[in-house]
Each structure stands twice: as structure tokens, then as C-alpha cells.
Amino acid sequence: MPVTVLLVDDEPLVRAGLRAVLEAQPDIEVVGEAADGAAVIPLVRRLRPDVVAMDVRMPLLDGIEATRALLRTVGAPPKILVVTTFENDEYVYGALRAGADGFLLKRARPAEIVHAVRLVAEGESLLFPASVRRLAAEYGDDDGNRAARARLERARLTDREGEVLRLMARGMTNAEIAARLVVGTETVKSHVSAVLAKLGARDRTQAVIAAYESGFVAPG
Amino acid sequence: MPVTVLLVDDEPLVRAGLRAVLEAQPDIEVVGEAADGAAVIPLVRRLRPDVVAMDVRMPLLDGIEATRALLRTVGAPPKILVVTTFENDEYVYGALRAGADGFLLKRARPAEIVHAVRLVAEGESLLFPASVRRLAAEYGDDDGNRAARARLERARLTDREGEVLRLMARGMTNAEIAARLVVGTETVKSHVSAVLAKLGARDRTQAVIAAYESGFVAPG
DNA sequence: GACGTCCTCCCCCGTGCGGGGGAGGCGGGC
DNA sequence: GCCCGCCTCCCCCGCACGGGGGAGGACGTC
Incomplete structure (x- = not known):
């Protein structure tokens, strides 16, 4: 049974790229696309994807609000992978607080993108490796995710x-x-x-x- | 005879997106990809593409230098379509001066991207419609391209x-x-x-x- | 009730910044 | 030859900015 993914991004080019990368995998299937956060909820209800790969910055409803809305209104919500251009994106931490399961940089290599989708599908929480490692090194903490989040909350x-x-x-x-x-x-x-x-x-x-x-x- | 295109961009995701968009067209064929400007010249010599879709901001050799190098060293060079994230990108005008045939915004819709590739392949010069129109309106000039370029040169x-x-x-x-x-x-x-x-x-x-x-x- | 956080406002004081001028040297273009 | 654009440096001057310090009120948590 393949991992089903819904793509949410306002740039068609990014959607096409993600689709091309993910569909190249036999165990991953892209079941739908949306161009803004407002379209996500009905699509999730209908398609029941395992994972939603969602841009944070979008018109109408951004990734944070869309994440919040999803978790509030949908029973057995999908895993949410937030897609972003920048590390340390202010919105990303908002999305994580809203309940997203991980984030992913757009400049990541295809193998990393595939890896991230599989990981969150399996229920793992995921922050992008590079930034987690850097933050962990910076604050001498080996529990990367939790420490990184806490630290970023304090400096918020x-x-x-x-x-x-x-x-x-x-x-x-x-x-x-x-x-x-x-x-x-x-x-x-x-x-x-x-x-x-x-x-x-x-x-x-x-x-x-x-x-x-x-x-x-x-x-x- | 299809239009052959070489993709040059350091982000795999963007290459995958462009490939997906362009290959959906029966009359366009993506014949190769490169991740930086340095790899372009040998690839062009070997593949002889009609159009090179090239990012401006790249490691090793940027779009401007790559454009210059292409026109200088390759006999019967391909048409060069500069791909960029921002309108009014400083580098874009450098690339146009270096001899590029047009530019294209990454956030353009697939149909516009396809259109742009076809247009430069036919030998038309192309600046992205929206920015050209705006500049033309701003300076009350109906010869969009030329006026826009001249103006931007002066304020340079x-x-x-x-x-x-x-x-x-x-x-x-x-x-x-x-x-x-x-x-x-x-x-x-x-x-x-x-x-x-x-x-x-x-x-x-x-x-x-x-x-x-x-x-x-x-x-x- | 005590505490912490946040927002609000106040004082003094040094200085980096930007405006308005001007000017000399040097190169290329007409 | 001349002029013009560019880079360089100089003067005076007003002021917005940022540091240091303090302080009160509102709200929520423990």
C-alpha cells in the first residue's frame, strides 16, 4: 500500500517538481494538488492522503492556519510536512506549534525529499537535518528537535x-x-x-x- | 521537429518542475540538465539544444558569465532564456546585456513557461509580459522592451x-x-x-x- | 497573594547617519 | 581640444537612532 501525498503550494512549478520527484518512487503516490490553503480541507476529506506537503506562505490561507484547521476539523488527520524556502522560517515554527510533523527545505535534494515524506508517513517527527544539527551543535544538546524548538521559542x-x-x-x-x-x-x-x-x-x-x-x- | 531544451538550475526541484511542465508538450523535448553554469558549455556542444533555460544565480558560474561564455565560444549558439525568481533582478539585466534572449519568472504559470520557450525558439526576444507592461505604462512608452531596458540602464x-x-x-x-x-x-x-x-x-x-x-x- | 511577562512611557547622552555644498584627478567619447 | 562620468575626499550641521536605566499597569499562572 503506497504512501499517498497531497501537494499544497501556490507555485505550479514547485508542485510539478514535487510531483515529479515523488512519483518516481514506486511506494509514493501523489493523489492531489491544491494552490492555496483554503482548498486543503475538502481535498483532505475526499482524498484521505497519508501526508500533506504544504507550503507555509500561500494566498488566502497560509500553512499555519491550514494546519490548524486541518487538525481541528478532520478526524484522523494526515501527517503534515511543511515545505519552505528558508531555514529558520518564522512561519515554520508557527506551523510546528500548530501541529505540523516536520519541515523540509525546497532546496533539498530529491532523495532527502523522498526520505522526509516516508519518515513523517511512518509517524516520525522531522526537522530538516542540517538546521537541527546546527542548532544541536550550537547549544550542545543531543536531543535535537526538542531543544531546538525550545530554544527558538525563548528567542521568539x-x-x-x-x-x-x-x-x-x-x-x-x-x-x-x-x-x-x-x-x-x-x-x-x-x-x-x-x-x-x-x-x-x-x-x-x-x-x-x-x-x-x-x-x-x-x-x- | 521538436524544440530541444537544456535546463540549467542548481535546484533539482526547479529542474524537475521545468522538465515536467515542458515534457508535457509534444513539440518540446528536454534533452539535458545541468546544476551549474560551468557544465553548460560542454553540454551545449554535445546536445546542441535550441533553447537553454538558465537560472541566473548559480554556484561556480552564474547565468551572466555562462551566457557570455556560450555566445563567445559556441558557433551557432542556442537561444538563452534566463529563469529568475524576482522581476527587476539585477542579474537579469546583466544577462540580457550579455546576450540572453529573454527572461522568465519562476512563479509563472505552466502555459506561460511553455509559451516563453516556444517564443524564444522562434527567435523572438522576450521580457516577462507583466514587468514589461508595468514599465511601459510607467514611462508612457509603447515600445516596451527597448524603453524598459534603456530606463533601467540609466537608473543603474x-x-x-x-x-x-x-x-x-x-x-x-x-x-x-x-x-x-x-x-x-x-x-x-x-x-x-x-x-x-x-x-x-x-x-x-x-x-x-x-x-x-x-x-x-x-x-x- | 506573589510572580513573570508584556506593553507602555520616561529620562539622559553619545554618535552614526544623511543632506548640502564643493573640489580634484582620471579616463573615455565627441 | 573639451566635456562628462566616475571615484575620491573635504567642510558644516541637524537629527534620528540606539544604549542604559527606570517604572507603572494589565494579564495570566502558580
Whole structure:
């Protein structure tokens, strides 16, 4: 009995690529595709896939909301493999908290992609090897997944800080951010300082760079 | 006689996607793949494809250098279709100047991708419709391609300015950039001011944002 | 009730940044 | 020959920024 997979990504090219890679395996079958998160639930109900390979950044309903919705509304939900372009994608951790079973980098080699699908299908939790290893090495912990998640939770920006960082990444000054959020500039300065500290950034420019590099904000 | 295509991209997933999309067409045949620019020339000599679909950002030899090398060393070179993630990618214009025949966004729909390959195979020059239309509208010119290229040439950063912007996008202060380039800080300030003016940015943070948004620098 | 977290706002203070000027040298193009 | 673009460096000046420190109120957890 083959592993059945549903592909969810807004880029047709990525779907075609995943389909080509996965269908080359005799024990994996792609049973459907969706271009946005909103279409996922009815498709899962109908197709009952073992695994959903889901992009995090999508129109209408993103991967986090789609994951949450799936686990809430579908009995015996499929395993959810979050597909992303960047390691340390802010959204990925959101998706993991929402209940996703693992994530996968788009730049992974076909063999890794296949491996990841098989692993989550078997019920294993999976963070992308490279980033897990790096984090484990960095914090001297051998229980990679759990430690990595915990650490990333601690360094996590608060809602307000994330909001401020997003506005910083749109090129706004502290005064403009203050006006937008209807608070004083001193408040914004506090949040900015917290963001800089948590991100290890020296100034707002470095913070914005970190936001782009981590995928916290995306170009385009 | 089908159109023969050689795929050049460092991401296996993108190659698989392009292959799946193009091979679905009876009149298009993918005759080979390469993962970096360095492998292109021998492959072109051997396979003689009609079209090379080439990523701009690649290890070893990027799309610009590969394009230049192809046109210089191969008799009766293939048509070159540059594949990119961002519109207004700095490298794309470099590739066009180097002699590429058109460019194509990765997020294009399969039909557009197929269309683009057919078009350049027939000898048409092609810039991605959306960006051409926007530029044409913006500058009130109906000769889209030519005007767009000319405009982008004028607003183009000088070599030094581009170098400075790249270092700005790595979070460096003016003093650090000056040390790196072995010039005075006043010189760097001049270049930074020029960059801000040409990019319409208010400060270095906005300039770095523009660099990311335009694909001048890429995350990851 | 005590504690922690988050959001809010306040002070002082040094400085990197960017604007507005100008200017010299050097190369290529007309 | 001349002009123009580019790279280099210089002056003055205002200010947004970021560090350091503190503090109050709201909310939830234990």
C-alpha cells in the first residue's frame, strides 16, 4: 500500500517538481494538488492522503492556519510536512506549534525529499537535518528537535515586537511606526531595542537583514 | 521537429518542475540538465539544444558569465532564456546585456513557461509580459522592451555603488565599508548618498529593503 | 497573594547617519 | 581640444537612532 501525498503550494512549478520527484518512487503516490490553503480541507476529506506537503506562505490561507484547521476539523488527520524556502522560517515554527510533523527545505535534494515524506508517513517527527544539527551543535544538546524548538521559542519575538519588526522592514522610522501603532515613540524604541537584542542585531538595518534572511519577511 | 531544451538550475526541484511542465508538450523535448553554469558549455556542444533555460544565480558560474561564455565560444549558439525568481533582478539585466534572449519568472504559470520557450525558439526576444507592461505604462512608452531596458540602464548603479550597496546589505556601517574598500569614510558617504538617491530610499535601511525586494541581493 | 511577562512611557547622552555644498584627478567619447 | 562620468575626499550641521536605566499597569499562572 503506497504512501499517498497531497501537494499544497501556490507555485505550479514547485508542485510539478514535487510531483515529479515523488512519483518516481514506486511506494509514493501523489493523489492531489491544491494552490492555496483554503482548498486543503475538502481535498483532505475526499482524498484521505497519508501526508500533506504544504507550503507555509500561500494566498488566502497560509500553512499555519491550514494546519490548524486541518487538525481541528478532520478526524484522523494526515501527517503534515511543511515545505519552505528558508531555514529558520518564522512561519515554520508557527506551523510546528500548530501541529505540523516536520519541515523540509525546497532546496533539498530529491532523495532527502523522498526520505522526509516516508519518515513523517511512518509517524516520525522531522526537522530538516542540517538546521537541527546546527542548532544541536550550537547549544550542545543531543536531543535535537526538542531543544531546538525550545530554544527558538525563548528567542521568539513577542507579538508586538514582531509587528514592529515588520514595520521596520517596510522602511519606517520609529516615529512612523509609533503613529501607525498609535503609541509613543519611546514605546517603539523599547520594542526596537528588544528586537535588536533578540536578533543579535546592531542596528535596525541589521535587524531588517535578519528579517529577510530568516524569511520573517519575504521579498516580492 | 521538436524544440530541444537544456535546463540549467542548481535546484533539482526547479529542474524537475521545468522538465515536467515542458515534457508535457509534444513539440518540446528536454534533452539535458545541468546544476551549474560551468557544465553548460560542454553540454551545449554535445546536445546542441535550441533553447537553454538558465537560472541566473548559480554556484561556480552564474547565468551572466555562462551566457557570455556560450555566445563567445559556441558557433551557432542556442537561444538563452534566463529563469529568475524576482522581476527587476539585477542579474537579469546583466544577462540580457550579455546576450540572453529573454527572461522568465519562476512563479509563472505552466502555459506561460511553455509559451516563453516556444517564443524564444522562434527567435523572438522576450521580457516577462507583466514587468514589461508595468514599465511601459510607467514611462508612457509603447515600445516596451527597448524603453524598459534603456530606463533601467540609466537608473543603474555604478560598479562602486553596487559594491557599497552589497556591503550595506550585509549590515556594515560606513566606517566598516570604508575599511573594507580601503577608502575614506567620506567617500563611502558619497556613494551611499548616490545609492539612496538612485533607489529613492530615505535611509540605508530602505536601501537594503530595496536591494532585497529587487533581488539585487538574495536571502539565503 | 506573589510572580513573570508584556506593553507602555520616561529620562539622559553619545554618535552614526544623511543632506548640502564643493573640489580634484582620471579616463573615455565627441 | 573639451566635456562628462566616475571615484575620491573635504567642510558644516541637524537629527534620528540606539544604549542604559527606570517604572507603572494589565494579564495570566502558580
